[in-house]
Amino acid sequence: MCMQYLALGETIKQLDKHTQGELLIRHPSQDWKGIMGFRxxxxxxxxxxxxxxVLWISRQAMPQLRLEILLMIQQLNN
Incomplete structure (x- = not known):
């Protein structure tokens, strides 16, 4: 589970870098800095x-983060 969170955090870091910080600021409901820091x-x-x-993150934070990421993907595809 921790390796998956590490990969997620690294992906978010790279996404932020490639979009020059423009994408994540459009989705302020998530603690992106906290996610990258957890990584x-x-x-x-x-x-x-x-x-x-880790258990709290899995149960409480991940469902909302998943929805936010799906929304981001949908917006990028439009």
């Missing part, structure tokens, strides 16, 4: 990862 924790401070936090 950094997973990649560099993995011994301090709190399993309860």
């Amino acid at each position: 950094d924790v997973l990649a560099h401070q993995y011994f301090s990862v709190d399993p309860a936090q």
